[in-house]
Amino acid sequence: MTKNTLIRFRNFVLLVLVQVLIFSRIHLFGYATACIYIIFIIKLPRHTTRNELLIWSFLFGLCVDMFCNTPGINAAAATLLGFVRNPLLSAFAHKGIPDDFIPGARSLKWSRYIVYSVLCTSIFFTALFILEAFTVANPLMLLISVVSSTLLTMLFTIVTEFFSSRQ
Amino acid sequence: MQTILNFLIKHNHWFLFTLLEGISFVLIVSFNNYQSAVMFTSANNVAGNIYSAITDVDSYFSLKSENEILTEHNRTLLEELEQTRNELNTLKDNNLLAVHEFTRNKADGFYYKSARIVNNSLNKTDNYITIDKGINDGVHEEMGVFSEKGVVGIIYQSSANYSIVLPLLNGKSKVNCRVKGSNSFCALQWDGNDTRYSYLVDLPRYAAFEMGDTVVTSGFSSIFPADIPVGRIQNLEESEDGLFYRAKVELFVDFSAVSNVFIVGSNGKNEQDELEKSLEEK
Structure with a gap:
């Protein structure tokens, strides 16, 4: 239990640093940004309670906000993701899977895992970009940003998953 | 129940x-809100320290080009020094009183500090830049910031060791400008889209200028001295109400590459501000 919590804290700090120091600086074509820290939320074990999920997501968003000068925006979007994650994951958990599992390519199989993370990521980015612009007056721009950012983040998610599932 | x-x-x-x-x-x-932003921005000490440590490492990668720019800047400064010396000598020859006037005016003017950018954003409608100088270094709000290429922005808020700059690429930023060669002045404002261009709004129609003209600071506000370059006029269009011109300005500063900046403060600023404030109170 303690060991797991320590590992989770270590991952938390590492991901925040990697996010704000490297990935927050990537802006492909002025539209696509990469938010890899949501992998942490996506990959929390199945039996994490919704309250726990909400608090982790909120803290994550807040830490990233602190470095990116965007108070509240990441926190709000990540909290939304934390809120919808458990019902989403239940929809993808097939029969014959252990009761408690960590979402990943091995436990869910690649196809299900990818669809599950694409859904999570796009929900997160839709909230993020709407909050950042604080308007929905430019839906095309919003759509391009959401789609391109989701693709970019998914690229990193798949690469991470590829390496971690081979261990 | x-x-x-x-x-x-x-x-x-x-x-x-x-x-x-x-x-x-x-x-x-x-x-x-200004106050609550202080807590949550990179001017805060934890974030600021981490960012300056990372910039230390980052800066090694651009040392070569940075050096070239500095050498070039040094050269122009030396030329200017030589020119000023010559002027001073001519004045000396003319009469002593003139020399006295000249040096006195210089001391009344602006003073400069240098700083390094530790954090910079480009992709939002309201961008901010964090620099590694703060109140302890004598840097405070409303001081001008420029690089060797041109104007960068104005200091928005300062903590003990860091300051946040409101760059030209921020919807809230308004810098008083003038087209070189004409006397009419106007404000420079960013529309939130392309980071290479900004717009001169409310240009009077009678002002005479052409595409390719250089835009410089007006020197009317006490933030920047006059004639610091800003950009070049790319194209002209009428404003929505048809009363003014709106000019697209190509900025000299490449905000994605800028790393060293100068901060300018004015000795006469407080005096000018007080005078202008007393007028408003009446």
Whole structure:
């Protein structure tokens, strides 16, 4: 239990640093940004309670906000993701899977895992970009940003998953 | 009663969700508020320190080009020094009184400090830049910031060791400018799209200038001295009401590459501000 919590804290700090120091600086074509820290939320074990999920997501968003000068925006979007994650994951958990599992390519199989993370990521980015612009007056721009950012983040998610599932 | 309680306990994550989203929204809305921004921005010490450590490493990668620019800048400064010396000598020859006037004016003017950018954003409608000088270094709000290429922005807020700059690439930023060669002045404002261009708004129609003209600071506000380059006029269009011109200006500063900046403060600033304020109070 303690060991797991320590590992989770270590991952938390590492991901925040990697996010704000490297990935927050990537802006492909002025539209696509990469938010890899949501992998942490996506990959929390199945039996994490919704309250726990909400608090982790909120803290994550807040830490990233602190470095990116965007108070509240990441926190709000990540909290939304934390809120919808458990019902989403239940929809993808097939029969014959252990009761408690960590979402990943091995436990869910690649196809299900990818669809599950694409859904999570796009929900997160839709909230993020709407909050950042604080308007929905430019839906095309919003759509391009959401789609391109989701693709970019998914690229990193798949690469991470590829390496971690081979261990 | 029991059923209501059970219902509340069963759905407690809804309340937590609403609470956390509520907190986030309060943060978003108070984002525009000056005081609360201090807490949550990279001017805060923890974030600032981490960013300057990372910039230390980062800066090694651009040392070569940085050096070339500095050498070039040094050369022009030396030329200017030589020119000023010559002028001074001529004045000396003319009469002593003139020399006295000249040096006195110099001391009344502006003073400069250098700083390094530790954090920079480009992709938002309101961008901010963090620099590694703060109140302890004599840097405070409303001082001008420019690089060797041209104007960068104005200091927005300062903590002990860091300051946040409101760059030209921020919807809230307005810098008083003038087209070189004409005397009419106007404000430079960014539209939130392309980071290479900004716009001169409310240009009077009678002002005479052409495409390719250089835009410089006006020197009317006490933030920047006159004639610091800003950009070049790319194209002219009429404003929506047809009363003014609107000019697209190609900025000299490449905001994605800028790393060293100068901060300019004015000795006469407080005096000018007080004078202007006393006029408003009347």
